[in-house]
Amino acid sequence: xxEPELAAQRLLAQDAATVPVEHTPVDARDVVEGHPTQGxxxxxxxxVVEVGVWEITxxxxxxxxxxxxxxxxxxRGRIEFADGSSLALHAGTVVRLQxxxxxRWTVYETLRKxxxxxxxxxxxxxx
Numbered sequence: 355x356x357e358p359e360l361a362a363q364r365l366l367a368q369d370a371a372t373v374p375v376e377h378t379p380v381d382a383r384d385v386v387e388g389h390p391t392q393g394x395x396x397x398x399x400x401x402v403v404e405v406g407v408w409e410i411t412x413x414x415x416x417x418x419x420x421x422x423x424x425x426x427x428x429x430r431g432r433i434e435f436a437d438g439s440s441l442a443l444h445a446g447t448v449v450r451l452q453x454x455x456x457x458r459w460t461v462y463e464t465l466r467k468x469x470x471x472x473x474x475x476x477x478x479x480x481x
Contacts, residue, residue, distance in 0.1 A: 366397040366405060370468050371427050373397070373407045380415050388413025390461060394469075404471040412461045419455040421472040423448070429465035434458040 367373050377391035390413030396406040407427075426447040433449070434440040436456040441449060443465060451457070453474045459465075 367407070370397075370407055371466065375407060375409045375466075377409070377411070380410070380413070384415045384417060386414040386416060386458065390415055402473045404469075406469055406471075407466060408469055409464060409466040410459065410461050411464050414458065414460045417457050417459065419451040419453065419457055421453045421474045422451045422469055423472060424451075424467040424469040425449075427466045427468055429461065430463040431459060431461040431465045434460070 373395050375393040375395050377393040380390045380392050390411045392408065392410040394406050394408040396404060398405040408424075426443050426445055426449075428445050429443070431443040432440055433443060434457065441447070443449070
């Protein structure tokens with residue numbers, strides 16, 4: 355295999371901002387306000403780590419998180435945690451979520467993030 359072919363195998367997306375993502379409505383049980391839709395496109399899976407792009411349209415939704423780190427590629431919003439803390443989200447924001455975090459996402463402008471799902475450290479300790 356030549357060097358350009360090896361490089362091509364390493365490329366997950368030429369531009370994560372334009373990776374096609376097919377949307378479906380957010381489960382009504384999770385919607386607090388609006389009619390948001392969401393979608394994801396997995397870019398790579400290796401063992402227990404997944405990399406992908408996720409997008410959600412404006413609205414307010416609640417979620418219970420998994421182990422994840424992400425960087426916001428575009429859009430604006432706010433994520434509120436059960437402890438009362440919150441983070442403003444905009445292009446360039448980098449966040450780590452912990453498994454079990456109860457969150458409320460307020461999305462002002464369609465939000466797109468590049469995510470990395472991480473192994474659940476609690477599961478690893480007990481395994």
